[in-house]
Structures are given as C-alpha cells and as structure tokens.
Amino acid sequence: MTDLDISPRSSAVAFIGGGNMARSLIGGLIARGQAPEHIRVAEPVDALRSGLEADFGVRTFAQATDACDGADLWLLAVKPQVMRSVCGDLAALAQAQQPLVISVAAGITSGQLQRWLGDADGRLPVVRAMPNTPALLGVGITGLFASTAVDDARRTRATGLLEAVGPAVWIDDEAQMDAVTAVSGSGPAYVFLLAEAMQDAGITQGLSPQAARALVQQTLLGAATMLTQLEEPAPVLRQRVTSPGGTTQAAVESFEAGGFRELVSRAIEAATVRGRELSAAND
Ligand SMILES: NC(=O)c1ccc[n+]([C@@H]2O[C@H](COP(=O)([O-])OP(=O)(O)OC[C@H]3O[C@@H](n4cnc5c(N)ncnc54)[C@H](OP(=O)(O)O)[C@@H]3O)[C@@H](O)[C@H]2O)c1
Structure with missing residues (x-):
C-alpha cells in the first residue's frame, strides 16, 4: 500500500457529496489515521451532514464552494446526472485554485470534468476513479485514470486516498475505464x-x-x-x-x-x- 499522504499539514480534502461512497472513503481514511480536521464534506441533506460530523468528526458544509475553498484536493462523489451542475458551481473556484480533482462518478470522462470546471485547455489535474461496492466494507478495488496534467506527486495522493477502501489499479487509456466499470464496478x-x-x-x-x-x-x-x-x-x-x-x-x-x-x-x-x-x- 502507498503511504497515506492525502493531506499535508497546510491542505485539506473536500468531499462533494456525503453519500455512501464518500462515507466509505472517509471512514477508511480515518481508520488509517487521517486527521478528521483535514476533511471537509459538502452535502445538502441535513441528516447526512450531522451523521458525518457525529461519526467521524469531520467539518461539513451545505454549499460545495464553502467546502472546497482552500482545499487542494476535491473528491467529487455525487451522482453522474448532477455532476455537470455541481462542476458549474465550482468552476470559478477551480480555475482560481487549481486543486487536484478526483471524481468517482461512473461514466463521466476527465475531459467532461475539465470542461465543466471551466478548463478549456486540459490543464486542471483530474483523476477518474471507479471503486466498487465492497468499498463500503473496506474491501473494494478501484480503477484509476489520470489526465495528462496529473504529476507523480498527485498520482501518489490519489492512490493514497482511494487505497483507504482497498487496492487501486492505474489504467493508462481512459477508454478502458468502461471495461473497469464492467469488470469490477458491476x-x-x-x-x-x-x-x-x-x-x-x-x-x-x-x-x-x-x-x-x-x-x-x-x-x-x-x-x-x-x-x-x-x-x-x-x-x-x-x-x-x-x-x-x-x-x-x-x-x-x-x-x-x-x-x-x-x-x-x-x-x-x-x-x-x-x-x-x-x-x-x-x-
Ligand atoms: N456506491 C458505489 O458503490 C459506487 C461505486 C462506484 C462509483 N460510484 C459513484 O459514486 C458517486 C456517488 O455514489 P453514492 O452511492 O455515494 O451516491 P449517494 O449515496 O446518492 O451520494 C451522493 C450524495 O451527494 C449529494 N449531493 C447532490 N448534489 C450535491 C451538491 N450540489 N453538493 C453536494 N452534495 C450533493 C446527494 O444528496 P441528494 O440525495 O440530496 O441528491 C447524496 O447525498 C456516483 O457518481 C457513483 O457513480 C459509487
């Protein structure tokens, strides 16, 4: 397993969406020693926010922009059908702060994410991740793909984050993410x-x-x-x-x-x- 190095002292991780997959990842990170004060979660549902605070001691926000502002890793964990509008709300902040963006949404490409986050030139570092439901019990497997803007240090951070719920496998060709979804996702x-x-x-x-x-x-x-x-x-x-x-x-x-x-x-x-x-x- 890669060293868990998702949040250096000065940085924070923001989860957008506090549903099942975010909860699994947060639980896995905290079980592996991640400090909860470095984890922020944006989630519109009051009951989910208070549950996350009570269970993990993380900071929660109703608005995605509030959670993301100042965080240098954003983990997008909302349903694919709302991803475009969530990214639209975050585009100005993404352009100003250039965070590492990781999406776990099935079927949304790195190019779509970059475009929706206001990045026409492919400069925003985006990682696509496909975990599977055994992640809920910490025994998942994740396929990962990095856009060209992701350097080795950011790859290591992405690996460290997703390995909180099981091993991760890097895929070189984004087109193969559909095969990852078909083999391990489903x-x-x-x-x-x-x-x-x-x-x-x-x-x-x-x-x-x-x-x-x-x-x-x-x-x-x-x-x-x-x-x-x-x-x-x-x-x-x-x-x-x-x-x-x-x-x-x-x-x-x-x-x-x-x-x-x-x-x-x-x-x-x-x-x-x-x-x-x-x-x-x-x-
Ligand atoms: N579960 C899995 O095993 C699995 C595996 C691989 C990939 N994924 C991917 O992971 C993503 C999340 O899946 P999930 O099972 O965790 O879904 P989920 O339980 O529905 O969680 C998504 C959460 O995001 C919230 N949300 C919606 N709009 C938001 C916004 N603007 N800002 C912040 N939060 C917002 C939703 O609230 P509302 O309910 O009010 O909309 C919901 O609580 C999906 O894209 C899915 O494709 C999941």
Missing part, C-alpha cells in the same frame, strides 16, 4: 447472481434454504480468499479441485457445454458498451 452483482443461482440449485437438490445459503456464502468467501491469498492462478486452483471423473468435473463440463465463458464475455461486453453510451449521454 462485478459484485455477477457474484451475487452466481450466489442466487447456486442457492436455488442447492434447494432443487433437496437442501433447506438456510443450509443452501450458508454453504454458498462460505464457499464464495473461501474461494475468493484462495484466489487472493494463494499464488496459483484461477485455472490451477480449479484444476486442483477437479479430479478426473469426479463430481466437480461433471459440473465444470456442464458449464463449458452451456457456453459459460462466452456468456460471461458477452455480459461484460454489454456492460462496457452501456458504460460508453452513458458517458456519451451525459455530454
């Missing part, structure tokens, strides 16, 4: 779908719903733990539990015969294409 839902299907199949084979649920949950956790903690890649781990002529082989052959790999490939392609369409629709 990916938890594919695993939940697999869990549902396995539970239903277990019940069909005579298990009680409670037993099927417990067996599936721990199996997914165990397999994910093996994938992340052992050195062997997925195909080797799979072959190791597949004895010739055994039960696993019977199941794997059924998956392959049913076109499982092609189906996964088509699903991820569909999500990638949808991400691209959503970016275009926001322009």
Whole structure:
C-alpha cells in the first residue's frame, strides 16, 4: 500500500457529496489515521451532514464552494446526472485554485470534468476513479485514470486516498475505464447472481434454504480468499479441485457445454458498451 499522504499539514480534502461512497472513503481514511480536521464534506441533506460530523468528526458544509475553498484536493462523489451542475458551481473556484480533482462518478470522462470546471485547455489535474461496492466494507478495488496534467506527486495522493477502501489499479487509456466499470464496478452483482443461482440449485437438490445459503456464502468467501491469498492462478486452483471423473468435473463440463465463458464475455461486453453510451449521454 502507498503511504497515506492525502493531506499535508497546510491542505485539506473536500468531499462533494456525503453519500455512501464518500462515507466509505472517509471512514477508511480515518481508520488509517487521517486527521478528521483535514476533511471537509459538502452535502445538502441535513441528516447526512450531522451523521458525518457525529461519526467521524469531520467539518461539513451545505454549499460545495464553502467546502472546497482552500482545499487542494476535491473528491467529487455525487451522482453522474448532477455532476455537470455541481462542476458549474465550482468552476470559478477551480480555475482560481487549481486543486487536484478526483471524481468517482461512473461514466463521466476527465475531459467532461475539465470542461465543466471551466478548463478549456486540459490543464486542471483530474483523476477518474471507479471503486466498487465492497468499498463500503473496506474491501473494494478501484480503477484509476489520470489526465495528462496529473504529476507523480498527485498520482501518489490519489492512490493514497482511494487505497483507504482497498487496492487501486492505474489504467493508462481512459477508454478502458468502461471495461473497469464492467469488470469490477458491476462485478459484485455477477457474484451475487452466481450466489442466487447456486442457492436455488442447492434447494432443487433437496437442501433447506438456510443450509443452501450458508454453504454458498462460505464457499464464495473461501474461494475468493484462495484466489487472493494463494499464488496459483484461477485455472490451477480449479484444476486442483477437479479430479478426473469426479463430481466437480461433471459440473465444470456442464458449464463449458452451456457456453459459460462466452456468456460471461458477452455480459461484460454489454456492460462496457452501456458504460460508453452513458458517458456519451451525459455530454
Ligand atoms: N456506491 C458505489 O458503490 C459506487 C461505486 C462506484 C462509483 N460510484 C459513484 O459514486 C458517486 C456517488 O455514489 P453514492 O452511492 O455515494 O451516491 P449517494 O449515496 O446518492 O451520494 C451522493 C450524495 O451527494 C449529494 N449531493 C447532490 N448534489 C450535491 C451538491 N450540489 N453538493 C453536494 N452534495 C450533493 C446527494 O444528496 P441528494 O440525495 O440530496 O441528491 C447524496 O447525498 C456516483 O457518481 C457513483 O457513480 C459509487
């Protein structure tokens, strides 16, 4: 993990939007030793503001400009559909203060963010981040893309911030952020779908719903733990539990015969294409 260096003594981080993703990141930063007095949050909902103050001791503001003024890292965590107007409100301040801007909004490009923040020449340092929902429990993964204006020091700050909720992977080509969204952003839902299907199949084979649920949950956790903690890649781990002529082989052959790999490939392609369409629709 990168050293947590998101806010030198003289600077502050401003979160715009104090919803689920901001709360996860703030919780992760504070758990890793970030001083709450360096964290500001702009959030229009009174109850969310007081919750953030009570839980984390951070300073909250109703207006984004108040939170951002003087902060040299802005973390935009509002829904994609309101991003344009949020950026419009912040454009003059962004041009005057040239902060590092990180956006976690799905499908909004770095060029759109720069333009909406009043930067016609691509000089504003903007990082696009795509975390996923396991970030809520500190076990997310984030894909990161930096515009050309982001120098190494700012990359390190962005990495330190997003690593508060799990590892981060830098992507060189922004077009690939749609693939990141399709693989890891939407990916938890594919695993939940697999869990549902396995539970239903277990019940069909005579298990009680409670037993099927417990067996599936721990199996997914165990397999994910093996994938992340052992050195062997997925195909080797799979072959190791597949004895010739055994039960696993019977199941794997059924998956392959049913076109499982092609189906996964088509699903991820569909999500990638949808991400691209959503970016275009926001322009
Ligand atoms: N949740 C995830 O797992 C996940 C994963 C990857 C990326 N993302 C991205 O993260 C972003 C936030 O998602 P989320 O799940 O945290 O959404 P969320 O819970 O709805 O949080 C967004 C918050 O921003 C507030 N907001 C709206 N306009 C604002 C403004 N002008 N100034 C300050 N705050 C404002 C919203 O208030 P109102 O409710 O009053 O509008 C809401 O409380 C989205 O762009 C999403 O694409 C989320």
